[in-house]
Amino acid sequence: MQEILTALEQRHDLPDEALCALLETDAMDGALFQAADRIRRERYGTEVFVRGLIEFTNYCRNDCYYCGIRRSNGKVQRYRLSREDILACCTEGYALGFRTFVLQGGEDAYFTEQRVCEIVSEIRERFPDCAITLSIGEWEKSSYAAFFRAGANRYLLRHETADLVHYRRLHPGAMSPEHRKRCLFDLKEIGYQVGSGFMVGSPFQTTAHLCADLRFLQELKPDMIGIGPYLTHGDTPFRTQPNGSLELTLRLIAVLRLMFPYALIPATTALGTIHPQGREMGLKAGANVVMPNLSPVSVRKLYSLYADKICTGEESAQCRSCLERRVAAAGYAIVTDIGDVRRN
Ligand code: 5AD
Ligand code: FES
Secondary structure (H helix, E strand, O other), rough: OHHHHHHHHHHHHHHHHHHHHHHHOOOOOOHHHHHHHHHHHHHOOOEEEEEEEEEEEEOOOOOOOOOOOOOOOOOOOEEEOHHHHHHHHHHHHHHHHOEEEEEEEEEOOOHHHHHHHHHHHHHHHOOOOOOEEEEOOOOEEEEEHHHHOOOOEEEEOOOOOHHHHHHHHHHOOOOHHHHHHHHHHHHHHHEEEEEEEEOOOOOOOOOOHHHHHHHHHHHHOEEEEEEEEOOOOOOOOOOOOOOOHHHHHHHHHHOOOOOHHOEOOOOOOOOHHHHHHHHHHHHHHOOOOEEEEEHHHOOOOOOOOOOOOOOOOOOOHHHHHHHHHHHOEEEEEEEEOOOOOOOO
16 A cells, blocks of 8 residues: 555556555555645645635525535525625725635526626726636536636636536436536636536445546646535435545545645635534645635525535634634645646
């Protein structure tokens, strides 16, 4: 096993069989996390980038079986932030030192291409030194291009699972894995910095699926790779499925760091939700991004993709200082800049 790890650290790749073996054992975890931290420090030192997350709508036309804001969940109180609300979040975030805003939402028909463009243009005008990231699902290539022209420069769209059969077990027939992958390549072609990723421990997931996820990422070469444990939501068809595991998520973060030394890898909210120190453990296993919540406190509980989401009661300023402390205690340092990927 040690040889496998050494090979991965030196060559940033492994044959399928060795990769699966590494994912299936906990024997290497200590050494794996150390190797990941070494590789991360070579490229990024102790720097941790912050992205201010604005969850601007929990309406969604899709019905993903795992997601708490799926269309068929009649128990969710739906909300939308207005353009003014969104801009106010950015203003507050800017004052707190954020230079990247992530606008995330369900696939909400109210936010047409034109409305999204108007919001992006206005943020671009008011905050010319900031990166604008969209995370609003699947669109036509022409719409992605319009958002880009309006001033968006990054896009997050997890592929969720690279295996076509597994994808169909997580999503109703109206969604297709081929289209989702098409979207990711469209975004890259347009010139976005792209983030993709997957859930760890989603229902029916096998090690072979995870291996396929890593292979897909090698093909896509995204700038950012976001993963987190699958967390059960009680008002979805997957209500009886168990949570994904903290250990396997950390192992995958480390493997991602070794395979993609250049990547921006967030210690996600889901990781912080499954364990109180989850994000800190993620940083020590190779993650280098945190995404505190800038959404108004009044709506935070309503954007619940999964149960028991953290930070729903904190003001943005509290989230910022809380994370600052946590990152420092883990031995890293938050930096205030737009935090671009370092490909070499
Ligand atoms: N548990 C963990 N992550 C989830 N997501 C959606 N639902 C859940 C859940 N129940 C993730 C998906 C999506 C991202 C915004 O949140 O991967 O892409
Ligand atoms: Fe929100 Fe800690 S990051 S309170």
